[in-house]
Amino acid sequence: MNQATHSSPPSTANALAIDKLEVHYQGIIALRSVTLEVRQGEIFTLIGPNGAGKSSLVNAITGIVPSTGAIAFEGGELNRLPAHQRARRGVIQVPEGRRVIAPLSVMENLLLGCEAVGARKGDVQADLDRVFTLFPILAERRSQLSGTMSGGQQQMLAIGRALMGHPRVLLLDEPSLGLAPVIIADVFRAIRQLNQDGMTIFLVEQNARLALETAHRAAVLEQGRIVKQGEAAVLAHDPEVEEHYFGQAAAH
Known part of the structure; x- marks a missing residue:
């Protein structure tokens, strides 16, 4: 895949600033003194092996x-x-595994996303139009029960539902997991489009090569610690990153 074409360089102002973050599960340390910054208007990606604590970081945020x-x-x-x-x-957050509400239709799932907005409620129809422009298949299937959709369509629905909540930072947890390559391409096209429209994105992704091609900056999480951090294009050519995460997708 060719290097992604990014929008204009993101701001130096921070959307998220995380300092010495720790998460413990019944005495087990999942995250150890994690410190990182996500800048306004950038795609920041987090890669790492299975059990590194990537989802724990998203869930803590x-x-x-x-x-x-x-x-x-x-x-x-x-x-x-x-x-x-x-x-x-x-x-x-768009959670790992999509977690659409299977007995509800596409439209009902999308409208549930409005609940995240609370007092910030805007023009629901304009929000729906935005989602349907990004993912036309959802407009075609708006009356379909979400549990009968393909995995890729459910992933699009999960992103669309999050967008109905007017995110200022969108956290995506493993958006390519279990999807066919052609669907992954569609999902990442949408991620890039959202970023080009100005949205800040925090991307946790098991496909390290694709993640680094897509992001502006990146960090590597191993055993609950940030072990590398910097420009995504630089990390993509780091010998240790290439050895551990390229050739096969990094497992979650």
Whole structure:
């Protein structure tokens, strides 16, 4: 795949600033003093092996799991806010495994995404139009039960549902997992388009090569620690990254 064409360089201002973040599960340390910054308007990607703590980091940012350390979003502290209040500030996650609500239609799933907006509710029809422009198949299948859709269509629906919540930073957890290559291309085209439209994206991705081709900056997480961090194009040619993560997709 060719190197992605990025939008104009992102701002030097931070959307997310994470300092000495730790997550513990029943005495097991999942994240160890993680410090990183995600700049306004960039795609920041996190790669790492199975069990490294990638999903734990996303879940800590969105408030799904408790953490210690500092998480700042656009200059304001998130640490003490519950997950739904973080979502209402615009910190919205597309979870691993998509987790669409199978008995509900495509349209019903999308409208549920509006609940994340709370007091920031906008023009629902304009939001739907945006999602349908990005993923035309969802417009065609708007009455279909989401549980009967293909994995790729469900991934598009999960992203669309998140967009209905007006994210200021969109956190994507393994968007290519289990998808056919042609569908992965469609999903990543949409990710790039969202970024070109100005959205900040935090991408956790098991396909390290694709992630580094797509992102502006990146970090490598191993055993709960950040071991490398920098420009994605530089990390893509780092001998250790090439040895550990290229040739086969890095497993989640």
